[in-house]
Amino acid sequence: MSALTPVGAVGRTAARFGVARDPGNLPIAKIGSSLTVNMLPKSKIPRTGRIEPAPKNPVVAAVQTMRMPYAKIFWPNSNGCASGLRFDDWFYQQNLSSEVAEAAPRLDDIELQLRNFRSLRESQHRIERSVAPIEERFSDIENDVRYLHPWVQQVKKENEEAAAWDAY
Numbered sequence: 458m459s460a461l462t463p464v465g466a467v468g469r470t471a472a473r474f475g476v477a478r479d480p481g482n483l484p485i486a487k488i489g490s491s492l493t494v495n496m497l498p499k500s501k502i503p504r505t506g507r508i509e510p511a512p513k514n515p516v517v518a519a520v521q522t523m524r525m526p527y528a529k530i531f532w533p534n535s536n537g538c539a540s541g542l543r544f545d546d547w548f549y550q551q552n553l554s555s556e557v558a559e560a561a562p563r564l565d566d567i568e569l570q571l572r573n574f575r576s577l578r579e580s581q582h583r584i585e586r587s588v589a590p591i592e593e594r595f596s597d598i599e600n601d602v603r604y605l606h607p608w609v610q611q612v613k614k615e616n617e618e619a620a621a622w623d624a625y
Contacts, residue, residue, distance in 0.1 A: 533596040540579035541589030544598050545605040546572055556616065560608035568604055 528548075532538055537547035549557040561569065582589060595601050 529598050532598050537579070538594055538596050539588040540582045541593045541595070542575050542579050543595045543604070544601050545603055546575050546579075549605050549609055554609075556609055556612045557605070560605060560612045563608045563611075564605065572605075 528544070532544060532547075535547070537544075549560075551558045551561055561572070564572070578589070
């Protein structure tokens with residue numbers, strides 16, 4: 458993580474708006490106007506230093522809690538499992554979500570290389586119309602390590618907090 462600006466108690470996510478960044482690797486600052494975090498009056502900054510996003514819709518929360526038990530039934534018989542993918546490889550696809558595209562480079566180098574290898578191997582199995590050997594399948598979701606899930610959740614929280622700062 459890059460060095461923080463002298464913002465005080467506004468938190469890392471908010472402080473990143475004042476940090477100079479390399480244009481090639483990192484996203485552009487999300488505050489579009491001339492108002493920066495350094496310019497906020499102290500009375501507008503909460504004590505925690507964070508502006509919390511609005512709570513989730515209860516219907517969305519209920520659907521998300523029902524999704525995982527269904528996946529436990531669906532996953533062992535799916536094409537992704539038969540091709541040797543882990544659950545996070547199948548569930549979080551970089552071309553479908555910008556949050557995953559931002560979270561994937563934050564992985565360990567080895568974990569990212571293994572993810573890319575599993576993806577290429579899955580493509581090869583699809584081309585050959587074959588399946589992975591049983592010992593190479595990750596069929597048990599409960600014992601599978603969700604290696605990408607925490608990073609995607611962190612990116613989602615950062616994006617929600619940035620949107621809350623933009624709407625502040």
